[in-house]
Amino acid sequence: MTAAAHDLMTVASLTVDYRQQGQWHSVIRDLSLAVRRGEILGLAGESGCGKSTLASVLLGERRGERRLRAGSVQFDGIDLSTLRARELRRLRGVRLALVPQNGGASLTPTLRIGSLFAETLRAHRPHMNKAELAAEARRQLSQVGLPDPTGALARFPHQFSGGQQQRIALALALCRMPDLLILDEPTTGQDAMTRRGIIDLLIRLRLSSRMSMLYVSHDLATLSEICDRIAIMHAGEIVEIGQMEDVLLRPRHPYTRALVASIPRLEAPPDPALLPASRRTPERITA
Ligand SMILES: Nc1ncnc2c1ncn2[C@@H]1O[C@H](COP(=O)(O)OP(=O)(O)OP(=O)(O)O)[C@@H](O)[C@H]1O
Ligand SMILES: [Mg+2]
Numbered sequence: 001m002t003a004a005a006h007d008l009m010t011v012a013s014l015t016v017d018y019r020q021q022g023q024w025h026s027v028i029r030d031l032s033l034a035v036r037r038g039e040i041l042g043l044a045g046e047s048g049c050g051k052s053t054l055a056s057v058l059l060g061e062r063r064g065e066r067r068l069r070a071g072s073v074q075f076d077g078i079d080l081s082t083l084r085a086r087e088l089r090r091l092r093g094v095r096l097a098l099v100p101q102n103g104g105a106s107l108t109p110t111l112r113i114g115s116l117f118a119e120t121l122r123a124h125r126p127h128m129n130k131a132e133l134a135a136e137a138r139r140q141l142s143q144v145g146l147p148d149p150t151g152a153l154a155r156f157p158h159q160f161s162g163g164q165q166q167r168i169a170l171a172l173a174l175c176r177m178p179d180l181l182i183l184d185e186p187t188t189g190q191d192a193m194t195r196r197g198i199i200d201l202l203i204r205l206r207l208s209s210r211m212s213m214l215y216v217s218h219d220l221a222t223l224s225e226i227c228d229r230i231a232i233m234h235a236g237e238i239v240e241i242g243q244m245e246d247v248l249l250r251p252r253h254p255y256t257r258a259l260v261a262s263i264p265r266l267e268a269p270p271d272p273a274l275l276p277a278s279r280r281t282p283e284r285i286t287a
Contacts, residue, residue, distance in 0.1 A: 007034040008180055008212050009058060014071035016050075016057055024067065027053050029236045031071070035180060038210040040202070042223035042244070044259065045233030051216045052101050054233075055184045058214070059098045060088045075180070093123055097178040101185045101216075104165030107157040113137070113168060114153030120172050140171040145197045163189045170198070177209060184216045199226050221263050224248055232256045 016028040028050045035041050045051055058073060060080040073080045075096060100106050107116060117137035121128065134153060141149035144167040157165055170186055187195040203226060205211055217223055223230055224244055231241040232253065239253040251257045
């Protein structure tokens, strides 16, 4: 198989600028990257290094304050810059999906959750009647661990917490069964149990559907649980990319080394002097 055949999304020598006060500043510089078919690729890097910008560009989103100064983004051999707005919308509706970092903001505020699902599902399951659409929406919502999925369908987005809105956005993206799902910090703001549930769900989906995923996070510990490969981004560039274990065990770039060193290691016993008094082992008092 050639490299082109097993790559679903290819970014070549991409440079992206934002305009601020009339000046263009580059945020992504000469970046090349490929997401392979059926893999979960992690993208890690510090806050502000350009992860969400890259996620948005990969989705073909166009904004007045942003320009692609150089390079190209290809999805399954299609150069996104050559597509008209309508063609891009169709691609995004069916084959390409993003759960944005602020997932709640992507939910239309005036529509109840049931209508949001009906709208999305109707395009993908045109044969389903109303009851079947509601049943499928409930199934998707319980998959992401939302309590009371039936009640949830009648509520508006603002009646959920930020973490719950994020999970609703994830469920909506999943019901499209895209070929490539881009997840921007999908578990940030979720409690540990919910985070575990989402990670297990994504791993199951990857195994059962061969859906490709780009999982964006600054949390290397989470990425190490789910990703096949990982790309490390620093100041708008990819400084290292490789198999997850290789990068964790043998980080080559100094920034990657610092990132790996910062993963909390649960097996190391905490320094008792640093624990709050309430968690220190009480000293044994012997008579
Ligand atoms: N609309 C915009 N106009 C101007 N600059 C922007 C705009 N959006 C983002 N930037 C700048 O681009 C850089 C990258 O931002 P981006 O949101 O892609 O970072 P990130 O890696 O996703 O960070 P985080 O981990 O905090 O989500 C930042 O310096 C940011 O200030
Ligand atoms: Mg971001």
